[in-house]
Amino acid sequence: MTGTGSTVQPRGLARRLLAANAWLVYGFFYAPILVLIALSFNENRLVGVWRGFTLDWYAQMAANTAVLRAVRSSLIVAAASTVVATVLGTAAALSLERFRFRGRRAFDALLYLPVIVPDVTMAVMLLLFFVRVADAMFVVSGAQVRLGLTTITLSHVAFNISFVAIVVRARLAGMDPTLEEAAADLYAGRWQTFRRVTLPQMTPGVLGGALLALTLSLDDVVITSFVSGPGSTTLPVYVFGLVRRGVTPLINAVSTAMLVASMALVLASVLLQRRRGPA
Amino acid sequence: MAVCVSSTCDRDWNDQPALRKQIRPAMSATAVDLSDVSKRFDDVNAVDHVDLAIRDGEFFSLLGPSGCGKTTTLRMIAGLEFPTEGRISIFGDEMGLRPPNMRPVNTVFQSYALFPHMTVSDNVAFGLQMRRLDRREIRRRVGDALELVQLTGRERRRPNQLSGGQQQRVALARALVNEPKVLLLDEPLGALDLKLRQAMQLELKDLQTRVGITFVYVTHDQEEALTMSDRIGVMDAGRLLQVGVPEEIYERPTSPMVAEFIGDTNLLPATVKADGQIELVGGQIVGADITASPGAEIMVTLRPERLHIVDADGSFPDGHNAIDGTVARRVYLGNAVTYGILAGNVTLRVRVRNAPGQRQFDVGRRVQVHWAGDAAVLVERG
Ligand SMILES: Nc1ncnc2c1ncn2[C@@H]1O[C@H](COP(=O)(O)OP(=O)(O)O)[C@@H](O)[C@H]1O
Ligand SMILES: [Mg+2]
Numbered sequence: 001m002t003g004t005g006s007t008v009q010p011r012g013l014a015r016r017l018l019a020a021n022a023w024l025v026y027g028f029f030y031a032p033i034l035v036l037i038a039l040s041f042n043e044n045r046l047v048g049v050w051r052g053f054t055l056d057w058y059a060q061m062a063a064n065t066a067v068l069r070a071v072r073s074s075l076i077v078a079a080a081s082t083v084v085a086t087v088l089g090t091a092a093a094l095s096l097e098r099f100r101f102r103g104r105r106a107f108d109a110l111l112y113l114p115v116i117v118p119d120v121t122m123a124v125m126l127l128l129f130f131v132r133v134a135d136a137m138f139v140v141s142g143a144q145v146r147l148g149l150t151t152i153t154l155s156h157v158a159f160n161i162s163f164v165a166i167v168v169r170a171r172l173a174g175m176d177p178t179l180e181e182a183a184a185d186l187y188a189g190r191w192q193t194f195r196r197v198t199l200p201q202m203t204p205g206v207l208g209g210a211l212l213a214l215t216l217s218l219d220d221v222v223i224t225s226f227v228s229g230p231g232s233t234t235l236p237v238y239v240f241g242l243v244r245r246g247v248t249p250l251i252n253a254v255s256t257a258m259l260v261a262s263m264a265l266v267l268a269s270v271l272l273q274r275r276r277g278p279a
Numbered sequence: 280m281a282v283c284v285s286s287t288c289d290r291d292w293n294d295q296p297a298l299r300k301q302i303r304p305a306m307s308a309t310a311v312d313l314s315d316v317s318k319r320f321d322d323v324n325a326v327d328h329v330d331l332a333i334r335d336g337e338f339f340s341l342l343g344p345s346g347c348g349k350t351t352t353l354r355m356i357a358g359l360e361f362p363t364e365g366r367i368s369i370f371g372d373e374m375g376l377r378p379p380n381m382r383p384v385n386t387v388f389q390s391y392a393l394f395p396h397m398t399v400s401d402n403v404a405f406g407l408q409m410r411r412l413d414r415r416e417i418r419r420r421v422g423d424a425l426e427l428v429q430l431t432g433r434e435r436r437r438p439n440q441l442s443g444g445q446q447q448r449v450a451l452a453r454a455l456v457n458e459p460k461v462l463l464l465d466e467p468l469g470a471l472d473l474k475l476r477q478a479m480q481l482e483l484k485d486l487q488t489r490v491g492i493t494f495v496y497v498t499h500d501q502e503e504a505l506t507m508s509d510r511i512g513v514m515d516a517g518r519l520l521q522v523g524v525p526e527e528i529y530e531r532p533t534s535p536m537v538a539e540f541i542g543d544t545n546l547l548p549a550t551v552k553a554d555g556q557i558e559l560v561g562g563q564i565v566g567a568d569i570t571a572s573p574g575a576e577i578m579v580t581l582r583p584e585r586l587h588i589v590d591a592d593g594s595f596p597d598g599h600n601a602i603d604g605t606v607a608r609r610v611y612l613g614n615a616v617t618y619g620i621l622a623g624n625v626t627l628r629v630r631v632r633n634a635p636g637q638r639q640f641d642v643g644r645r646v647q648v649h650w651a652g653d654a655a656v657l658v659e660r661g
Contacts, residue, residue: 178388187457
């Protein structure tokens, strides 16, 4: 089908307006990002005024122990919560797509709750929960449970399970169920069917879900700032704290570094999603 | 993994000669036996009290319109569904709730269901690997199977790099390589274009004769069933209406549904008179090759190609039945011309070969339609 003769393709003025709209939208999205990146190379301490090119802020960032500690915390939390959420989210997706059980519909609906509930609500709920658990633990065993990397990781697991499950389910739903029947017909038992047919088919979905979880964990501010304790800040929370004391090009440099890392992860996730099996 | 875990498993498959025709016992054994099998899905009777014995080594087709329960029947034999009622035995072994991987059958799925992440040879090797055969043995048998379906040289391709016809052959090889006792095929040629389908029909039949495996073949295409089958079972709305060799099904249908579904036919309501003669609803008396009890309300089926047309004052052989009528319709088909002849209150479809010297008739002409006494077949009124 040719584009020019088509009756459903917009023409003339409509076409030009649509193109203009697209440019406006992209401008709106990306202009601030470009400004941010540009200013991270600004020699001037005053953020708004350009003086000259420098990499000083990146050097400062690399030498700043507080920044480095925050990066380390972020990476630990992201790695741990991604692994746990990916395993649990994949299991949830499999059980929802492949098995019928009592309460399946309710489980289905509840699984999406963390996606819908506002971050602040989620954060308050988790904080209250951890405080209660800490109290109970203290009463029962005398052990002190403090807010820190463990509570941050648990919180990230809590919201990431949903995202992983959604992504993996989409992949499973697109898979031909007769493939599993064919495996069974060819003498594969349940486990062999899963390992040789189901798992390879859903792997792109699982990897995509894991990358999404990693990104969300690295980016989270609201929930993390509620459930983190003294000395256990992640990078975004640390940056947020810096901003309150005034924006410096150091923040721009840190933000740019985070942006690049996040974009790389999202891009990888999209590419994995798009790949329909390792063909 | 042992495939035959049941003690009732009488033959070890590995003992079977590779893809060679087996010597059939004089009394052909029953390969698949369905005894009063029903399958209900919620409120649908997908399969309704089916009794059927499929013989060892035969090419058996289940034929019927879409939604009549063919696939469900096949899936119950494969173990992918379990009957709501009734029993299924394969070579005397009752299958009960035995899962598909424990049954001596393999399936060629309608959608082929090839594993997209595996190469052609990995697809074909899958069943043998699951049965833990020796590596060299697997390689040899996969090679043989691919040669059998003429796919040698395509081993390293992925399913999505093959044409529809080639995918179909891979699905066939993947099932046949296991040397199942029974091969189940669910409309395996449905996705192919007409030319390829016709070529594959003959190839499949030929293949089945060579390997000697019992084929249970599901199709909604009556021509395909007639071309390939040793016997055909016609299904409608979950019920098995008639089982027989193709000639029987075509020439002596026992119900109006079978008569109409297999080929084209004229179905005329009639009653049996006291003297055994058949009276059409229009009052016309005809002869037919089966006698029925007087007073019975029946249907007469007349195949269009068994009817002949002559002029109103023309002559026809002795012993033929004849009806007067008018040419109401004429359709040119190339190799034939079909007429609609209005005779009383019925319109008879008549097919006349388009051969040199064959007389054709114009619309509006008064004619007589005649047929041999045994051309009309009585069926019970459905
Ligand atoms: N899994 C199922 N759940 C509910 N109804 C089904 C299911 N499978 C088949 N049916 C119904 O059973 C009937 C027979 O289906 P099927 O065996 O697929 O017919 P065919 O293969 O002859 O076209 C149809 O009415 C179909 O809708
Ligand atoms: Mg079907």
